[in-house]
Amino acid sequence: YQELQKQIARFREILSDVNQVLQIIKDELTEISDRFGDERRTEITGADGEIEIEDLIADEDIVVTLTHHGYIKRLPVSSYRSQRRGGRGISALSTKDDDFVEHLFITSTHSYIVFFTNRGRGFRLRGYEIPEASRQARGTALVNLLQLEPGETVQATLPVSSFSDDNSYVVMATKQGRIKRTAVSEFDSPRAGLIAIKLVEGDELIGARHTSGSEEIILVTAGGMSIRFQETDVRSMGRAAQGVKGIELEPGDYVVGMDVVTDDAQLLVVTKNGYGKRTPLEEYRIQNRGGKGIKT
Numbered sequence: 001y002q003e004l005q006k007q008i009a010r011f012r013e014i015l016s017d018v019n020q021v022l023q024i025i026k027d028e029l030t031e032i033s034d035r036f037g038d039e040r041r042t043e044i045t046g047a048d049g050e051i052e053i054e055d056l057i058a059d060e061d062i063v064v065t066l067t068h069h070g071y072i073k074r075l076p077v078s079s080y081r082s083q084r085r086g087g088r089g090i091s092a093l094s095t096k097d098d099d100f101v102e103h104l105f106i107t108s109t110h111s112y113i114v115f116f117t118n119r120g121r122g123f124r125l126r127g128y129e130i131p132e133a134s135r136q137a138r139g140t141a142l143v144n145l146l147q148l149e150p151g152e153t154v155q156a157t158l159p160v161s162s163f164s165d166d167n168s169y170v171v172m173a174t175k176q177g178r179i180k181r182t183a184v185s186e187f188d189s190p191r192a193g194l195i196a197i198k199l200v201e202g203d204e205l206i207g208a209r210h211t212s213g214s215e216e217i218i219l220v221t222a223g224g225m226s227i228r229f230q231e232t233d234v235r236s237m238g239r240a241a242q243g244v245k246g247i248e249l250e251p252g253d254y255v256v257g258m259d260v261v262t263d264d265a266q267l268l269v270v271t272k273n274g275y276g277k278r279t280p281l282e283e284y285r286i287q288n289r290g291g292k293g294i295k296t
Contacts, residue, residue, distance in 0.1 A: 060109055062107060065104050070153070071140065072130055075133070112163070113130070171209050171217055173208075177219070184210070206256065219247050222256045228261065266278045
C-alpha cells in the first residue's frame, strides 16, 4: 500500500510538470534508438521541381456531357459498355423535362477543355476539374465552375491536349456573319473569361471549331443561304480582334451554323418547322469569303 501511494504521488508530480513529461519521452526514445538503431538503408532523394496536382491524377479517357440548361459531368469511358446496334442502350444522364444533352465529347482527365460563350468569352478547365458523377446523375451546374454572367451561355466546347501546336487554330463565327481565326496558343492562360472575339453591339458568337490551318469552312443562315470558303481566306488574328466578314447577309437574315468541311461528307439542314434534308458537300462550290453565298 505504501509503495502504491509513492507511485501515485510520483505520477501526479509528472503530470503536473510538462517538462518532466517531455524529458521522460526523450529518455524513452533515446533508449529505443540505442537498442534498435542502425544505419539508414533507404535513400531519400529530392524531387525534381514541384509536384503538380495532375501528377496525382490518373490520365484516363472520359466522356463529358453538357446539357442545354448548363449541367455538366464526366464519366470514365469504361462506364459505357460496348453493345450491339439497334438496342435501347443504357441511361447516361438524368435531365429535367425540358432539358437535353447539347454537347458530348471524349477527352482525357489531363486535357484542357475550352468553353466559348455567346458573348465571345473563353474559359478553360482541365478534364479532372469537371466533377465525376454516376451515369444517372444530372451533373453539376456549369455556373459553379465558370464565372458566367446572367444570360451568358456556352455555344461551343473544344477539347485541347496541348496549346503549343503552331498549326492549330480556333475558327469562330458570329450571328452577324463575322468569321475569325485565332491560334490555339492564344488561349494558353489561366485567367477566367478571356476575350475570344470582340463583338459589336447586338452580335453574338454562334460557334467555334478546332482546325489545322488548311481546312474549308461552311456557314449557313436562317434565310437558307450558305457559303463555303478556304480557312486561309481568314488571316490569323489575336483574341481581341473582331474578325472579318464571312458572308454578306440580307436584311433580317443571320448565321445559324458553322462547321468544318470533311471529305465525302454531307450537309444536314433542319428547319424551324421540322423539315430536314442532306446534300453532298460537293454541291457547295468553294467561294471567296464575304459574298452572299448560294441557296441551301
